[in-house]
Amino acid sequence: MTKFEQIKGFLFDLDGVIANTSAYHSIAWHQLADKLGVTWSDELANNLKGVGRMNSLNLILKYGNKENEYTEEQKEAFAKEKNDNYLKLLDHLDKSEILPGMEDFIKDLSDHHYLISLASSSKNSPMVLEKLDLAKYFDAKVDPATLKHGKPDPEIYTRAAEVLNLKPEECIGVEDASAGVKSINGSGAISLGIGDPRILNEADLNFKDTSEVTLTNIKRAMDMDLLEKAGVESK
Structure with a gap:
């Protein structure tokens, strides 16, 4: 798995990840x-x-x-x-619909100079971001009208990294749906699933709800995963 220090960008789904839409x-x-x-x-x-x-x-x-x-x-x-x-x-719709912790997390990403893109299948997502007053933090958005394939195909997350001029391997994709997690994994990015780990069992990282999603917790989870894999390989 990619080390936390190699991550340069975050790729976000919208519905169920950033807001209650x-x-x-x-x-x-x-x-x-x-x-x-x-x-x-x-x-x-x-x-x-x-x-x-x-x-x-x-x-x-x-x-x-x-x-x-x-x-x-x-x-x-x-x-x-x-x-x-x-x-x-x-x-x-207003800022009250932003899911717990996500506004602070997105602000923190921006403050730490991570690039941020939107990888939503919804054509309404730019309007939703504006209503939530979060559009200013996003460096780029994928236009779903330009895509040939929907999730779980990896195209949208491959493009979400591309519009940031990054490789997927330098990015973490954030999703709440199994189709989205499959899409992230297929692109080569690190998948962070928010929700039931039994449903999102293919995610590289998993948090039960949005309030747990912080840079500190992501770094800890990635470091633990690397240690676990190193322990398996050394046996």
Whole structure:
């Protein structure tokens, strides 16, 4: 594993990592699933985390065995309807929706001269960052409209490092979804998963919630991992 001292950049997902907006996505998708006659469940909600808009719609349709019932034009209309509902839910978004500790963490990264980029599948993420008053800390953002593949494909995290003029190996990617962790791992960056370690078991580093995410804790976790690996190799 890369040493902590080699890290130069951090690559962030947004929903469920920086802010509580993932709950708004779930509400909007739930509304659409109900309209389409697809039974909503926690399993379906979890499978949509970190996944782009059209891929999420296709997952919902597949879940309800309806993937062949609609034309591409109809699917585009459903995706737009979901997004319109999501944007209405965001009307009153403010800094209170920032997850515990994340504003201080992002400020700390900036103060220590780490480069920061956004690797969100959501086309609305720049607007959300502005509403949260966090956009000023980000050196670059990946435009999801320019991507050919969604998570878990590594393209978005490869690009997130590239827009900072860094190698993925010099970066830590921060995610709360298994698809996102797979994406980070595929890019070659260090993956930091926030959430249940049983779900995010492929993450290089894991913290149960955002309040634990600090530079000190990340350094400690990376140092411990290197020591553990060195101990295994020396046996």
